[in-house]
Amino acid sequence: MSRSERLKENAAFDDGMPACGVYALKKPAAATYTPPVQAVGVDLVDVERLHSLYDRWEERFLFKLFTDQELVICQNATGYRWRSLGGRFGAKEAVKKILASRGESAGWREIEVLNGQYGEPYIKLHGRAYAALERLGYTHLMLSISHDAGLAIATVVAS
Numbered sequence: 442m443s444r445s446e447r448l449k450e451n452a453a454f455d456d457g458m459p460a461c462g463v464y465a466l467k468k469p470a471a472a473t474y475t476p477p478v479q480a481v482g483v484d485l486v487d488v489e490r491l492h493s494l495y496d497r498w499e500e501r502f503l504f505k506l507f508t509d510q511e512l513v514i515c516q517n518a519t520g521y522r523w524r525s526l527g528g529r530f531g532a533k534e535a536v537k538k539i540l541a542s543r544g545e546s547a548g549w550r551e552i553e554v555l556n557g558q559y560g561e562p563y564i565k566l567h568g569r570a571y572a573a574l575e576r577l578g579y580t581h582l583m584l585s586i587s588h589d590a591g592l593a594i595a596t597v598v599a600s
Contacts, residue, residue, distance in 0.1 A: 477600055478598055478599075478600050479578075479579060479599055479600055480539045480542060480543075480579070480598070480599040481539070481596065481597070481598050481599075482534075482535030482536060482537070482538035482539040482542075482596070482597045482599075483535055483538075483594070483595070483596045483597075484530075484531040484532070484534035484535045484538065484594070484595050485531065485592060485593070485594050486527040486528070486530050486531040486534075486592065486593040486594070486595075487527075487591065487592060488523050488524055488526075488527040488588065488591050488592065488593055489523075489591055491523060491526060491527050491530060492523050495521075503521075503526075505549060505550075506530060506533070506549045506550070507526070507529065507530075507549070507550070508550050508553050510553065510555065511526075511529055511553060511554060511555070514555070514556060515529065524588040524593055525588075527588060527592075527593035528554075528562070528586035528587070528588050528593040528594075528595055529554040529562075529586075529595075530593075531586065531593050531594060531595030532552075532554045532562065532564065532584055532586055532595035532597060533549055533552040533554065534595070535584075535595045535596060535597040536552045536564060536566075536570070536582065536597050537552070539579075539597060539599050540570070540573050540574070540577070543577050545569075545573035545576070545577065546569065546573070547566075547568070547569045547570030547573060548568070548569065548570070550567075551566060551567045551568045551569055551570040551571070552564065552566060552567075552570050553565045553566070553567065554584070554586075562584050562586050563582075563584060564582045564584050564597065566582075574599070577599075579599040579600065580600065581598075581599070581600045582597055582598070582599055583597065583598040583600070584596070584597050
């Protein structure tokens with residue numbers, strides 16, 4: 442499949458989500474349009490440190506940072522999947538860095554990291570975070586999360 446065919450296929454995909462927080466391309470004006478990158482946020486998380494904070498503060502700690510849906514996604518039969526929580530925390534921090542670089546702020550639970558149809562993570566914003574992104578003129582947030590050897594890293598690109 443050629444690049445232009447892939448772009449046309451992606452351009453046809455529209456899942457009805459609001460423009461900010463999308464994890465797939467919305468219908469662009471032209472099939473070859475790619476939004477310019479305007480900001481990048483990156484965060485690295487020590488997963489064991491996150492787990493030790495939970496040991497100290499218990500559920501209060503998680504309820505301050507994560508939405509109910511995020512906590513459900515990151516649980517299995519034996520408890521929390523700490524690498525997944527670490528990646529989500531990193532993604533939230535990366536979004537907060539993008540907003541802070543332009544004088545905006547948002548609460549932890551206003552930035553939600555969910556999973557798409559194929560398990561891919563995407564960002565959904567609420568409240569102040571959503572309003573701030575609109576004020577700054579960003580229409581897309583692209584997210585990548587990875588974890589290995591006790592570390593989780595998240596990169597968010599705003600365009």
